[in-house]
Amino acid sequence: MRRFAALYERLDRSTGTGDKRRALVDYFRQAPAADAAWAAWLLSGGKVGGARARIASGGELRAWAAAESGLPDWLVEDCYHQVGDLAETLALLFDDPAPAQLAPDAGLAQWIETRLAPLANADEAPRRALVVGAWRSLRFGERLVFNKLLTGALRVGVSQGLVQQALAAFSGVEIALLAQRMLGTWTPDAAFFEALVSPEPQPGDGQLPYPFFLASPLEASPESLGDVRQWWLEWKWDGIRLQVLRRADGVVLWSRGEERMDGRFPEIEAAAAALPAGCVLDGELLAWRPGAAEPLPFSVLQTRIQRRRPGPKTLADAPVRVLAYDLLEEDGQDLRALPLAQRRARLAALLEGCDTDRLALSPRLAADDWTSASSLRDQARALGVEGLMLKAAQSPYRHGRKRGDWWKWKVDPLNVDAVLLYAQSGHGRRSTLFTDYTFGLWDGGALVPVAKAYSGLDDASILRLDRWIRAHTRERFGPVRAVEPVQVFELGFEGVNRSARHKTGVAVRFPRILRWREDKSAAEADAVDRLRALAR
CATH class of the missing domain: 3.30.470.30 (DNA ligase/mRNA capping enzyme)
Known part of the structure; x- marks a missing residue:
């Protein structure tokens, strides 16, 4: 775990792609094959135990942290919304242990395969005991990585393509072949990693697709x-x-x-x-x-x-x-x-x-x-x-x-003029700003939500809108704020489909903000009927 925590810290501090690639190459050269397999899996977007395995939910982690740290639940929640990353918040809530209380170092694969994975979907008591024990016995860097394994979000600026570049530099295997071998479902273990970086043809190569060429x-x-x-x-x-x-x-x-x-x-x-x-x-x-x-x-x-x-x-x-x-x-x-x-x-x-x-x-x-x-x-x-x-x-x-x-x-996107109804803070570097927005259209004299959008505004507009949201909040629902329905935005989207899951009967595909319509009043925003007429 210490070796992978050191890699994570090095990657997190690196701003250049070349520096990150060198950090990965150094790690793959030193790590045991089983640890290297898990590192490749996690940095490529994989999670511990897969999509259906649950070590702990976010709510459980926050509740356990509050109980163990002695902080009230509301303060833990507020810390989370200010930091914007649950794993980092939990790591900051605990002090480093004394030397005598440090957990013996174990490899990344050992932590996952013998401690975390066997407890997936187990009763709360053993899961809580493992998590709290790790919080009490790991230093900050290892504690942060441990929490990242729990939450499934490394967010360290490494793509699967960069992992493949590092593996190619480490092994000498052509990157296209590495990319092909990493497609589909694979098991992160020592045998897979050794086959992945082997220059020899592998038995399963013929059942794998070629890496897709993207426009x-x-x-x-x-x-x-x-x-x-x-x-x-x-x-x-x-x-x-x-x-x-x-x-x-x-x-x-x-x-x-x-x-x-x-x-x-x-x-x-x-x-x-x-x-x-x-x-x-x-x-x-x-x-x-x-x-x-x-x-x-x-x-x-x-x-x-x-x-x-x-x-x-x-x-x-x-x-x-x-x-x-x-x-x-x-x-x-x-x-x-x-x-x-x-x-x-x-x-x-x-x-x-x-x-x-x-x-x-x-x-x-x-x-x-x-x-x-x-x-x-x-x-x-x-x-x-x-x-x-x-x-x-x-x-x-x-x-x-x-x-x-x-x-x-x-083709140029379809568009509607919609009214901002709700806002929520973002994550990562935008965790202190309201950057996630819900928009509504008129339906029978009332504004009804039709789409959420997270992109399209530049940084200056985000800052200005954030100040407006804070000054014009009507209600709060946890991290969500209901605002005065007066700001109009032009939304673009790729298409509209009929949907029985939405109250309006329609759902838009890939919505994003095109511009802030400060020249329009809320009364001039579009009606849901316009979307319904566009639905296929």
Whole structure:
């Protein structure tokens, strides 16, 4: 634990990416394989015990801390809201132990595997005893990391990509292969880590997807990209990014979220079984009725995502289709280094004779210039798509978000003018400011909440709005403040779906603040009916 706590402190104090990478490399060189595996897991976003295991809830931790420190509950709560990070708050509430009371040092893997994980979802008494014992016997740095393991939020400025860079520098294994091996569900143990950094082929490599190549938002004028004829134009589909792996022993489906989807979409697996073994397709999974001209709303697809074995009614109500737009492997040969135009030609030939209602080629769109490309983009929303994809015809298939070759040129967001109703403080460096906002629209003469937004304002506007919120609070509900409903903001969002879970009957997708409408009064804000009219 002390070695990992020292790594955490070094990472937390580093401001440069290079410094963080060197700190990670140094740690991986020194740490036992089991500890290194857990460090890679945690720094890549994993949690102790997974999503369903609970060592302690935030409420339990605050209650235990109050009882052990002798502080009243309200003061612990207030400290938490001022600090903004529960793990740090809990670490600050206890003094360092005397040398004789220090816990013997144990590795990160030992702490997790023999102490924390066995108590997941256990009765309160043993969980509390372990947690309080650690608070009393660990120094601040180790206590902070221990609390981070409990809360599942390291927040130390390290991405999975940076972890992979450090592992590549440490092991000499190509970063693309490391990224591939770290996709999906894996067990952080010594055996996995040794296989991860091994230069030799591993038995499970064939069942893993390739790291996805991600497009960047196009913020400049499309004319800055040069001749439109050097670019491959496609619709930006509103579905789930998917890789289809056809292997000798069957078909494997992987989402971009690193989740295996086998069994959830049997019609896709059946269609892909007609492909020759040794190929990998990249494409978009969409809800789409056979013979229809456009996809169904994303909300229809959502009804199937968590159904591991869909029944006949689900299959009929939410039929799906994959539109493939890239070929990453054929006859067992990695094609990613080939130009996109060559990969697409081979993909078109591969898909000939497939069940086009289930597995089809994403069409290339024709445009003579950027003006005609812009006209295509203007049609996107009416067709149920998000805009255009622009891909350099000569581009290889890279991994991660590498700027320059692939761009997403999305349609302008939908927008409404909404009234600020509630505000809550943020986290981390914004824990002392109100940065999380709830907005409402008019419905029958009353303002009803329709969206929460956390982004879009610059720092100066956040500070000014924070001062206004404090001066115009009407009620408090714990950390939430209800404010005078007079401030109007223009909100942007990608789409509106009908939703039985919301009182208004609609839900907006990806809301964010576009601007502060100080030129408008609350009475001029929009009504919910405007959203309902936009809902698909």
